[in-house]
Amino acid sequence: MEAGGTTDATVSTNAVNVVAIVAVIAIVVVAMLAQALLWGDFETGVGFWLAAAAIYVVGIVAHEATHGFGYRVFGGLRADQVKFGFMWKAFMPYSHAEVPMTAAAYRKAALLPGLVTGLLPMLVGLAAGFAPLTLAAAALLGSAGGDWAVVYAIRKVPSDRLVRDHPTGVGAEVLPARAA
Numbered sequence: 001m002e003a004g005g006t007t008d009a010t011v012s013t014n015a016v017n018v019v020a021i022v023a024v025i026a027i028v029v030v031a032m033l034a035q036a037l038l039w040g041d042f043e044t045g046v047g048f049w050l051a052a053a054a055i056y057v058v059g060i061v062a063h064e065a066t067h068g069f070g071y072r073v074f075g076g077l078r079a080d081q082v083k084f085g086f087m088w089k090a091f092m093p094y095s096h097a098e099v100p101m102t103a104a105a106y107r108k109a110a111l112l113p114g115l116v117t118g119l120l121p122m123l124v125g126l127a128a129g130f131a132p133l134t135l136a137a138a139a140l141l142g143s144a145g146g147d148w149a150v151v152y153a154i155r156k157v158p159s160d161r162l163v164r165d166h167p168t169g170v171g172a173e174v175l176p177a178r179a180a
Contacts, residue, residue, distance in 0.1 A: 006175055009173065013169075016146035019149050028138045028139055028142060031122055031125075034134075035134045039129040039131070043131075048132050065084075067095035067110070068082040068084065070108055075101030077098075082095060098165070103157040107159075110150050119141055161174060161177065162174075
């Protein structure tokens with residue numbers, strides 16, 4: 001229990017980075033094996049790496065924007081209630097909801113970028129035989145491992161319970177239940 005009756009439901013930035021690194025490696029290996037099985041050999045010259053890097057950088061920005069979109073759609077937040085930034089200490093970008101929302105809305109907003117910037121583009125890359133997209137999207141899907149860790153941290157919180165995006169950590173603060 002913390003001050004104000006909130007309960008901390010965060011994960012360490014080190015743990016998030018470890019989960020993300022392991023997830024990135026595993027998903028990239030599987031995705032690129034699938035790419036090779038479906039389409040045969042693919043070029044991995046300078047053009048391949050530049051395209052994959054560009055897609056990944058754009059995907060990182062889109063990932064955080066998608067969190068913000070999720071906060072607005074699922075959590076009912078206004079644009080001025082969502083902030084974006086970069087945690088230099090942990091070397092990770094973030095989006096931050098400044099007001100509480102239900103745990104269900106928070107979970108959806110947390111998982112949405114993995115789907116939108118990771119899984120779906122990876123499947124498009126595989127279907128189209130465009131290996132740079134497959135690689136970048138697989139890395140983005142693995143990078144969503146931190147989001148999975150946050151959802152795991154609040155897995156036992158009832159869906160209708162209010163949570164607040166943690167102001168300094170990775171995760172949420174669970175607000176006290178309202179009296180009936």
